[in-house]
Amino acid sequence: MPSYNPADVEPRWQAFWETSATFRTPDPGDPSVAGKPKYYILDMFPYPSGSGLHVGHPEGYTATDILARFQRMRGFHVLHPMGWDAFGLPAEQHAIATGEHPSINTKNNVDNFRRQIKSLGFSYDWQREVDTTDPDYFRWTQWIFLQIYDTWYDPELKKGRPISELPIPPDATDKQAYIDSHRLAYLAEVPVNWCEALGTVLSNEEVIDGKSERGNHPVVRRPLKQWLMRITAYAERLIDDLASLDWSESIKQMQRNWIGKSVGAEVKFQVSGSKFQVEVFTTRPDTLFGATYMVLSPEHALVAQITTPEQKTAVEAYQQQASRKSDFERTEMAKTKTGVFTGAFALNPANGKEIPIWIADYVLAGYGTGAIMAVPAHDERDFEFAKQFGLPMVTVVTPNEKWLKDTGSVIDDLNEAYTDDGLAMNSGMLDGMTTEEAKRKITAWLVVEGKGEAKVNYKLRDWLFSRQRYWGEPFPILHELDAAGNRTGVIRTLEATDLPLTLPTLADFKPTGSPDGPLAKATDWLTVELDGKTYRRETNTMPQWAGSCWYYLRYIDPQNPQAFADAGKLNHWLPVDLYIGGAEHAVLHLLYSRFWHKVLFDRGYVNCVEPFHKLVNQGMILGENGEKMAKSRGNVINPDDVVKEYGADALRLFEMFMGPLEAVKPWSTKGVEGVYRFLGRVWRLMIDDTAATVTLNATVKDVLPDRDALRILHHTIQKVTDDTARLSFNTAISTMMEFCNYFTKLEVRPRAVLEPFVLLLAPYAPHIAEELWAALGHGPTLAYEPWPGYDPELVKADSIEVPVQVNGKLRAKLRVPAEIDDAALKAAALADAKVIEALAGKTPKKVIVVPRKLVNFVV
RNA sequence: GGUGAUGUAGCCCAAUUGGUAGAGGCGUCCGUCUCAGAAACGGAUCGGUGUGGGUUCGACUCCCUCCAUCACCA
Numbered sequence A: 001m002p003s004y005n006p007a008d009v010e011p012r013w014q015a016f017w018e019t020s021a022t023f024r025t026p027d028p029g030d031p032s033v034a035g036k037p038k039y040y041i042l043d044m045f046p047y048p049s050g051s052g053l054h055v056g057h058p059e060g061y062t063a064t065d066i067l068a069r070f071q072r073m074r075g076f077h078v079l080h081p082m083g084w085d086a087f088g089l090p091a092e093q094h095a096i097a098t099g100e101h102p103s104i105n106t107k108n109n110v111d112n113f114r115r116q117i118k119s120l121g122f123s124y125d126w127q128r129e130v131d132t133t134d135p136d137y138f139r140w141t142q143w144i145f146l147q148i149y150d151t152w153y154d155p156e157l158k159k160g161r162p163i164s165e166l167p168i169p170p171d172a173t174d175k176q177a178y179i180d181s182h183r184l185a186y187l188a189e190v191p192v193n194w195c196e197a198l199g200t201v202l203s204n205e206e207v208i209d210g211k212s213e214r215g216n217h218p219v220v221r222r223p224l225k226q227w228l229m230r231i232t233a234y235a236e237r238l239i240d241d242l243a244s245l246d247w248s249e250s251i252k253q254m255q256r257n258w259i260g261k262s263v264g265a266e267v268k269f270q271v272s273g274s275k276f277q278v279e280v281f282t283t284r285p286d287t288l289f290g291a292t293y294m295v296l297s298p299e300h301a302l303v304a305q306i307t308t309p310e311q312k313t314a315v316e317a318y319q320q321q322a323s324r325k326s327d328f329e330r331t332e333m334a335k336t337k338t339g340v341f342t343g344a345f346a347l348n349p350a351n352g353k354e355i356p357i358w359i360a361d362y363v364l365a366g367y368g369t370g371a372i373m374a375v376p377a378h379d380e381r382d383f384e385f386a387k388q389f390g391l392p393m394v395t396v397v398t399p400n401e402k403w404l405k406d407t408g409s410v411i412d413d414l415n416e417a418y419t420d421d422g423l424a425m426n427s428g429m430l431d432g433m434t435t436e437e438a439k440r441k442i443t444a445w446l447v448v449e450g451k452g453e454a455k456v457n458y459k460l461r462d463w464l465f466s467r468q469r470y471w472g473e474p475f476p477i478l479h480e481l482d483a484a485g486n487r488t489g490v491i492r493t494l495e496a497t498d499l500p501l502t503l504p505t506l507a508d509f510k511p512t513g514s515p516d517g518p519l520a521k522a523t524d525w526l527t528v529e530l531d532g533k534t535y536r537r538e539t540n541t542m543p544q545w546a547g548s549c550w551y552y553l554r555y556i557d558p559q560n561p562q563a564f565a566d567a568g569k570l571n572h573w574l575p576v577d578l579y580i581g582g583a584e585h586a587v588l589h590l591l592y593s594r595f596w597h598k599v600l601f602d603r604g605y606v607n608c609v610e611p612f613h614k615l616v617n618q619g620m621i622l623g624e625n626g627e628k629m630a631k632s633r634g635n636v637i638n639p640d641d642v643v644k645e646y647g648a649d650a651l652r653l654f655e656m657f658m659g660p661l662e663a664v665k666p667w668s669t670k671g672v673e674g675v676y677r678f679l680g681r682v683w684r685l686m687i688d689d690t691a692a693t694v695t696l697n698a699t700v701k702d703v704l705p706d707r708d709a710l711r712i713l714h715h716t717i718q719k720v721t722d723d724t725a726r727l728s729f730n731t732a733i734s735t736m737m738e739f740c741n742y743f744t745k746l747e748v749r750p751r752a753v754l755e756p757f758v759l760l761l762a763p764y765a766p767h768i769a770e771e772l773w774a775a776l777g778h779g780p781t782l783a784y785e786p787w788p789g790y791d792p793e794l795v796k797a798d799s800i801e802v803p804v805q806v807n808g809k810l811r812a813k814l815r816v817p818a819e820i821d822d823a824a825l826k827a828a829a830l831a832d833a834k835v836i837e838a839l840a841g842k843t844p845k846k847v848i849v850v851p852r853k854l855v856n857f858v859v
Numbered sequence B: 001g002g003u004g005a006u007g008u009a010g011c012c013c014a015a016u017u018g019g020u021a022g023a024g025g026c027g028u029c030c031g032u033c034u035c036a037g038a039a040a041c042g043g044a045u046c047g048g049u050g051u052g053g054g055u056u057c058g059a060c061u062c063c064c065u066c067c068a069u070c071a072c073c074a
Helices: A005-018 A057-075 A090-100 A104-116 A135-149 A177-179 A231-244 A249-259 A285-290 A309-322 A327-331 A380-387 A399-407 A433-451 A565-572 A589-603 A639-646 A647-656 A669-686 A707-725 A729-744 A750-762 A766-775 A822-831 A831-837
Strands: A039-043 A077-079 A151-156 A159-162 A185-197 A200-202 A219-229 A262-272 A278-283 A293-296 A341-346 A355-361 A371-374 A452-458 A477-481 A488-493 A529-530 A533-537 A575-584 A612-620 A799-806 A809-817 A846-850 A854-858
Touching: A005 A639, A005 A766, A039 A057, A039 A565, A057 A077, A057 A575, A057 A612, A057 A647, A057 A707, A135 A185, A135 A589, A159 A589, A177 A488, A200 A219, A200 A293, A231 A249, A231 A262, A231 A452, A231 A589, A249 A589, A262 A285, A278 A285, A278 A293, A278 A371, A285 A433, A285 A589, A293 A380, A309 A341, A309 A355, A309 A822, A371 A380, A433 A452, A433 A488, A477 A529, A529 A639, A533 A750, A589 A612, A639 A647, A639 A669, A647 A669, A647 A729, A647 A766, A669 A750, A669 A766, A707 A729, A707 A750, A707 A822, A729 A750, A799 A822, A799 A831, A809 A822, A809 A831, A822 A831, A822 A854
Parallel strands: A039 A077, A039 A575, A293 A355, A575 A612, A799 A854
Antiparallel strands: A151 A159, A185 A200, A185 A219, A262 A278, A262 A341, A262 A452, A293 A371, A341 A355, A477 A488, A477 A533, A529 A533, A799 A809, A846 A854
16 A cells, blocks of 8 residues: 555544544643643534535634644643534424434434544544533533523623622512512513414524415414523623624624614603603614604504504504514515504604604514604605605704705705714704714703613613423423412522433424423423422423533533533633634624623633634635535535545645635635645655555655755744644645645655654644654654744745846846845845846936845936 | 625635735646556746725835625624
């Protein structure tokens, strides 16, 4: 087997690493890691789907593996684990279809994923593998849920605190209700997308045109009692702490947008002739005088109470219709606005004028107060709505001349909404003020009048945390029942010692068609007698995000039966130094995870405020035709096939060579062949491919490398080291290709340059590197060999070529000593025949000498 | 519509603080080897950086306009 044969080399080394436990990570305190700095490199763990790995997975995993191997060789104590985010809908649907417990399907998929990942030679510590569906894992998911349940947010200290420390006002009529309403995990009635036919709640993404994405069944908005997490309490900290993170600006921006902080005012409008008030949030309180009507969301609690008898039928019909639309459809800009007049009027608090109150579905119940003051002259949607229904419009911000001209408007008759800042007009006390001044003035006035206050609003809503599913973590929650079997409203939590609460076995996993979820069918499991009382278990399960919120903590101490992880170990490893994964998790997972981490921090369980210090998103790999890989397009590449044909090292190398890690780039089979050829050249550089066994090539000699050989080597070490450290893997690989091309041409290849090269290659193509390392007479593994160092002196060339320009045009190239100083360089340039010709006897007005780089004469 | 990113050779991509536009790979062509092909090896090929302006001795790099593509949000 003299020629390069990954099918022989790779399984052999994978078996060696496995049996030798090469990548077992010792716990902190182990003598073998004394004095080493730590480095925690995390992958976004996969959902083990039935279709197996696609080539996008190994892209991120290879990047982290290169870093992990690199850092080990650089003397770091490296944590590099892998696991499975294995709860989720596909396994449940498989179970519904087959009647087979979802854990069986999940296990099969996990086994397949593990096999595939292992075939790529990643240096994970497999002893730390975690699986979110393992009761020993989700026991702690449930435990963390209970900590969150046991926490309230103190807005004074800006900190989550034990619920036992919550001050209860003496006038609170129902103390328990007061406490429960302050917990970070709480039950509340919220409008959800309910699909009767499927018997479950759906996310907004699962609803299309008021129908379920699967099955096309009708979906309605319906209030249901659900578990929520008070992530909104942490909104400010989730924004502020982004500043300290080494994340790309675009991901930070996405998180900021999602949280959607806006500063403005809350204003109270009195409903004419009634005791009711409508509160609205606005970012433009300066336009209050221009509020000519109000709009409530169709779900707003006051709608029924203020609607006049004449309008009742129309309003109710409209509410019905709106309940069938998703938020997305309702807020789409392009759609024609719809709405209905309630018959009621409100008083504009600024000028006392009566303005009509409408309902319209472009106002969402969940954002702000679920009601708006409409300022059609200065808000696009209000403008469209006013045009549609012939509502009055008053300009209260003076548009600039250019805008008036561009839009063909005159001040009292705008052709579109003027949304920019400008001087206030038609606004009484605000007239002539800038937008900034007017905002401040009117807000202060509202406070004095008791009609409003400054307010910060967030687009972020509390996190809907329950699902009507089987295949998820059960809540460790009991609902107390009275003698008649009805809920008393009292909630009891399971003791930590009673965890995990495992899922009951069911004969069928279909939804029940009621908001209870499939767990309600487990009659034996459902009812619990404790201390003479009867309880019914919570039958919803947690969303898939739950397990992935904290898995990076469990890797640190995966078998700990006493705690989710040992405090000392957490202190050692946290935070994660580098986290790599797909951009699809830029918002939800990363936000939820940061939220949980902050609660755990507040409660003293972790020692840092942010879990992931540096985050990198690998770009998507497209199909060979430049389109997104999809079965329907027939352009999906299966990593198994690539490994079979070219080997794992070639796959790893190619995925890193395609381009920058973060870029979107197309697959290229020719490109894989290219790196495969490179590996073949590296092999032949050192191995005699005519020999019967792996034998060193006769050109490999124990001779002193010459000056050029040393320069190439040290340049290669420098470039590969720097590029690897900054995740510029594609350029590191091209540098190694240059090295190989150079030495391939030589008949004498000094061992002293080949050996460091093999070490440089090792993080990228570990199998071939181990094989070559062994062939060079070393062993048993290079995984912990010190990373080669370089001498900057040796990187320098003896002589360099310096371009000479006259008026910015290239006129000559000088071959000069590398150490030349500026004066000598200038002199050399002036002495050059071509330069003399170009100057044509003129004296340069200016001479620019860039040290050792360039000379430019300006004449 | 908003936010962010990206436009360099036939293709994928380099060019770290503005300083000779080109490292690497793919493709194509020509050689060597071969009966021939494949493989391997050697050599060559091609553009002036999406567009239009500006700053500068000098711009892929900085600033402005527009265009295109992608991602996220609406």
